[in-house]
């Protein structure tokens with residue numbers, strides 16, 4: 001297959017910036033050394049911090065009002081993978097793609113797997129979709145899927161999830177992410193307890209189909225598309241269900257799916273403590289489930305969440321192995337650029353969290369020195385780790401400046417004729 005992002009272009013771009021990067025890296029190394037931190041140890045840790053790209057994020061999203069497609073958008077799963085590969089070639093921290101079925105269904109999954117292998121991509125968690133009706137579908141999900149009052153509808157939704165596991169096996173995945181749109185729009189519409197009983201019954205049937213090495217990620221969401229109540233509305237309900245289902249079931253935290261001002265980092269700590277943290281859908285928000293680019297609004301919150309994760313790593317917390325994914329909707333930016341930026345921003349928070357002196361922090365906590373404890377976190381957060389991120393990318397074959405390199409490649413323009421517009425400007429994924 002023809003290389004879409006030329007490795008020589010990355011190399012040439014890097015040449016222009018590598019001298020000043022070396023200097024910045026060395027200078028930061030000296031500064032960190034004074035804090036007892038070895039920069040080479042820190043940079044190595046990035047090798048095991050990888051973030052999956054959501055296949056659906058490669059297309060322009062939209063709101064329920066409109067979608068404004070860009071040029072050369074991917075028209076099928078293969079083209080989505082090409083875009084994911086482009087992102088990974090530039091950032092080198094996104095070698096996995098999280099697919100969504102049936103959106104990503106292809107005739108030959110083995111061919112898709114081979115295609116991904118050739119692009120040095122693997123598949124992350126499989127997302128099932130029972131929140132919308134597909135052409136030719138027998139039963140409608142208008143009034144819910146896994147929790148629907150009708151057994152026929154529930155069975156159809158269960159069957160889809162079981163198929164997702166089968167497809168995921170071919171793709172080499174090892175987890176299923178279940179998010180349902182089920183809920184109600186008016187008080188009285190749905191019996192809260194009966195709906196959750198039906199959810200548990202349906203999910204336990206899906207759970208039985210999980211291979212031994214697979215996990216099931218339960219994703220909660222407070223509102224939308226149901227606006228009065230959702231069946232799996234918060235992490236409490238999600239973790240209760242995960243506990244009911246068994247050890248392979250865990251709670252997935254999408255940063256946009258909480259009530260305003262909820263202390264998400266604390267939820268994360270609780271889930272880690274009880275070995276129930278599945279992983280993340282990273283994004284950012286100002287008002288609700290805005291699906292904005294990661295790290296674009298609440299960067300300190302993102303850092304505090306990553307701080308809990310690094311703390312768990314440091315403590316070698318039992319059963320700690322979360323899956324990291326982005327889940328964003330790109331309405332006004334080039335999705336590739338947003339995904340590049342976002343993956344780097346999540347990586348940045350992780351890196352900053354690695355700089356926290358955990359012994360010192362513990363001492364401040366034990367001495368009830370609230371101010372110094374907070375300052376210890378701030379010291380890490382306020383450190384500009386850009387040279388480490390850039391050096392990591394350069395050493396791994398990626399771009400020192402991924403956005404500038406991507407722009408200079410004229411990627412979209414070059415693909416314009418190969419990927420003609422499908423004229424689909426209907427509302428997108430919210």
Ligand code: PSV
Nearest residue numbers: 127179219254281327429430
């Ligand atoms: C729902 O808002 C969600 O966060 C779930 O993860 C879906 O699978 C995804 O967005 C795509 O619509």
Ligand code: MN
Nearest residue numbers: 219254281327
């Ligand atoms: Mn999500």
